[in-house]
Amino acid sequence: MSLLCALLAATQLTVFAASSLREAFLELARRFEAEHAGVAVSFNFAGSQELRTQIEHGARADLLASADERHLRALAEAGLAEAPRSFARNEPVIVVPSGNPAVIHTLRELSRAQRIVVGAPEVPIGAYTLRIFEAAAARYGHGFRSAVEARIASRELNVRQVLAKVRLGEADAAIVYRTDALAAQEAVETISIPADLNVVADYPIAALRGAPQPALARAFIELVLSPAGRALLARYGFQ
Amino acid sequence: MSSRSWSAVQHSATVLLVSFLVLPVAALALTLSWSDLLAGARHPLLLPALRLSLTTSTTSLTLVVVLGSLVAWWVARRRGRLSRFVESVTQLPAVIPPAVAGVGLLLAFGRRGLLGSFLAREGLSLAFSTPAVVLAETFVSAPFFIQAAIAAFRRVDENLLTVARTLGASPFRSFLRVALPLSAPALVGGAAMSWARSLGEFGATLLFAGNLTGRTQTLPLAVYTAMESDLRAAQALALIMVAVAFAMLLVLRRVTREADDA
Numbered sequence: 001m002s003l004l005c006a007l008l009a010a011t012q013l014t015v016f017a018a019s020s021l022r023e024a025f026l027e028l029a030r031r032f033e034a035e036h037a038g039v040a041v042s043f044n045f046a047g048s049q050e051l052r053t054q055i056e057h058g059a060r061a062d063l064l065a066s067a068d069e070r071h072l073r074a075l076a077e078a079g080l081a082e083a084p085r086s087f088a089r090n091e092p093v094i095v096v097p098s099g100n101p102a103v104i105h106t107l108r109e110l111s112r113a114q115r116i117v118v119g120a121p122e123v124p125i126g127a128y129t130l131r132i133f134e135a136a137a138a139r140y141g142h143g144f145r146s147a148v149e150a151r152i153a154s155r156e157l158n159v160r161q162v163l164a165k166v167r168l169g170e171a172d173a174a175i176v177y178r179t180d181a182l183a184a185q186e187a188v189e190t191i192s193i194p195a196d197l198n199v200v201a202d203y204p205i206a207a208l209r210g211a212p213q214p215a216l217a218r219a220f221i222e223l224v225l226s227p228a229g230r231a232l233l234a235r236y237g238f239q
Numbered sequence: 240m241s242s243r244s245w246s247a248v249q250h251s252a253t254v255l256l257v258s259f260l261v262l263p264v265a266a267l268a269l270t271l272s273w274s275d276l277l278a279g280a281r282h283p284l285l286l287p288a289l290r291l292s293l294t295t296s297t298t299s300l301t302l303v304v305v306l307g308s309l310v311a312w313w314v315a316r317r318r319g320r321l322s323r324f325v326e327s328v329t330q331l332p333a334v335i336p337p338a339v340a341g342v343g344l345l346l347a348f349g350r351r352g353l354l355g356s357f358l359a360r361e362g363l364s365l366a367f368s369t370p371a372v373v374l375a376e377t378f379v380s381a382p383f384f385i386q387a388a389i390a391a392f393r394r395v396d397e398n399l400l401t402v403a404r405t406l407g408a409s410p411f412r413s414f415l416r417v418a419l420p421l422s423a424p425a426l427v428g429g430a431a432m433s434w435a436r437s438l439g440e441f442g443a444t445l446l447f448a449g450n451l452t453g454r455t456q457t458l459p460l461a462v463y464t465a466m467e468s469d470l471r472a473a474q475a476l477a478l479i480m481v482a483v484a485f486a487m488l489l490v491l492r493r494v495t496r497e498a499d500d501a
Contacts, residue, residue: 049467056470115367120450122467153367154449157467165449169351170366 010040013216014060016051017043018067018124018203019160020090020177024236025065031232032223039216047123047158055080055208062217065205065224067159067177068124072204084204087224088238090177091200092128094191095166095184102172107132107193108140111147113172117165120155125162128199129175135197163188177201179237203238267478271471279475287453288461288476289483295369295457296437299376303384303433308426311388312414315395326389333382340378341446348374348447371448372455376437383436387429391422424495431491438484458483 013032017025022045029041044051044061051064052071056078064081066072067090075081096104102113110116119126137145153171156162163180165171167187181190205224207217223229240248271279279285310329314322332340348355348365355365365371395418403413419426441459448455450464458480466473 047467053466053470115364117367117449120464120467122464152451154451154455155464156450157445157464168345168349170345170349 010038011213011216013039013041013213013220014062015041015043015065015220016055016059016061016063017045017065018048018051019045019158020067020125020179021045021065021203022160023183024179024233024238027236028220028223028229028232031228032220035223036216036219041220049123050158060212061208062211062213063205063207063220065203066124067201067203068127069202069204072206075208076206079209081206081208084206085221085225086202087205087221087229088203088233089200090179090203090238091198092125092132092175092193093178093181094173094193095163095176095181095188096173096191097166097169097171098186098189100189101169104173105191107136107191107197108144110173111144111151113151115153115171115173116148116151117154117156117162117171117174118152119159119162119175120157123157123159124201125159125176126155128201131199132175132193132197135199139197177237182237200239264481267474267481271474271478275471276475276478279472279479282465282472282476284452284456284461284465285476285479288456288458289479291369291372291453291456292438292458292480292483295372295376296434296440299373299380299437300430300434302373302377303381304426304430307381307385307433308388308419311385312392312418314385315389315392329385330382332378333386337379337440337442338446341375341443344371344375344378344443344447366447367449367451367455369448369454372444372457375443375447376440379440379443380433380436384426384429384433387425387432388422391425391429392418394425395421427491427495431488431495434487434491435484438480438487 015025015029025043029043032041033039044054044059046054048066048068048071051066052075055061055064055075064072064075065087066084069084069086072081072084076084094104094107094110096102096113104110104112118129121127121130133145133148154165156165159176159180162174163176163184166174166176167184175193178190181188205221207214207221211217224233310325314326314329335343345352345366347353348358348371350356350359350364350366358365365374399417399421400413403417404410408416439459440457441463444455444457445460445463450456450460452461456464458476462473462476462480465476
């Protein structure tokens with residue numbers, strides 16, 4: 001009951017953030033709440049596109065941290081968000097279940113997997129995956145692309161669902177962000193994608209126009225961009 | 240309450256609830272232009288999803304009707320703790336959230352699942368395949384048909400069955416020729432509910448079968464996927480799906496009425 005009262009009395013800062021930011025932003029929020037007494041940060045973690053749609057349809061939020069520049073730029077152009085600032089970079093990697101049942105060590109060996117799970121092309125991780133496959137096909141030949149496509153069992157709508165399939169052992173390989181691979185700890189093994197074939201995701205953040213708590217939104221963004229915030233993000237695998 | 244105010248209460252409740260139920264469906268149609276709808280009809284996700292939805296939902300409906308009728312008959316003709324227990328168990332999926340059902344199916348039939356790990360050793364893998372879609376739909380839709388069938392079978396007059404038996408009909412024959420025809424309207428109604436539930440299945444399918452165009456991406460998943468890039472396209476797909484479901488509902492209504500009249 002006292003907890004409920006505290007929650008009701010607290011000023012709410014509502015943060016919309018890409019699924020891949022979950023762990024890092026939860027920790028940032030704890031720090032933010034410690035620095036701002038009486039403020040409670042509440043989150044909506046989802047695919048960046050889903051968050052954008054929610055905002056376009058009137059969801060009340062103070063700020064958005066997206067895994068894709070496109071969505072926040074579109075919101076800014078529509079007058080729904082302030083100018084986005086880039087705060088982190090995240091690199092796609094291959095993850096396999098621990099023990100690596102399909103014995104994959106490089107991107108080129110990806111088609112050894114019986115079952116590959118990737119993101120749908122409509123969500124950022126899926127769009128990056130497509131670009132990686134295109135670059136890889138240019139180098140390894142079109143046989144690589146078709147062999148990999150034939151093994152794709154599902155195109156998931158957010159990166160954490162992609163990761164979950166590998167954690168459960170349902171997929172032999174998947175492409176997620178390095179931060180997701182780190183979050184899964186011992187459940188997965190990580191294989192880097194050659195830098196010249198890889199696409200690095202730029203994460204922008206911006207306060208939303210009409211934010212119920214504009215001052216707090218700016219303070220949260222300052223924390224994210226501060227050296228302490230960047231160090232914290234780096235611990236979760238962001239660059 | 241006077242009879243006049245009693246009917247006023249009924250009328251206002253009807254207007255309130257019916258408009259609430261109709262408004263979202265109407266909004267889908269009214270906020271979409273013809274060109275958007277045409278674009279939706281040509282959307283690359285539509286045809287594979289429509290085909291998949293129709294084949295998987297009719298397959299799961301067949302499974303549910305054939306197996307469910309037998310289970311319902313067994314439950315309806317017995318009065319014991321066991322049959323009551325079986326009845327409750329068959330209703331369980333109706334109260335589980337579909338997403339939870341999907342996780343359960345994955346933990347049961349997935350590669351490392353309770354049963355799935357044995358199947359995997361035999362080289363059989365169910366998750367993330369079209370059969371997984373059918374399993375998910377069967378799981379969530381079975382309770383609706385079974386419930387209707389049990390209720391219908393319980394209403395079958397025991398005397399009629401006894402007469403059939405004394406006339407020399409086997410238990411199977413009396414089930415087939417007496418119980419089934421008598422219960423037909425209720426069975427069709429239950430089947431319609433089951434089928435609608437299958438067609439609309441989303442959560443369990445997404446988690447257990449994944450999202451792959453042509454193989455596991457049913458209409459609701461196609462709507463959700465399209466929404467990731469284009470709300471208008473998603474809306475057009477949704478509207479087409481509503482039209483398909485509504486057409487099926489009308490057909491089933493007619494079948495039920497004819498069976499009722501017969």
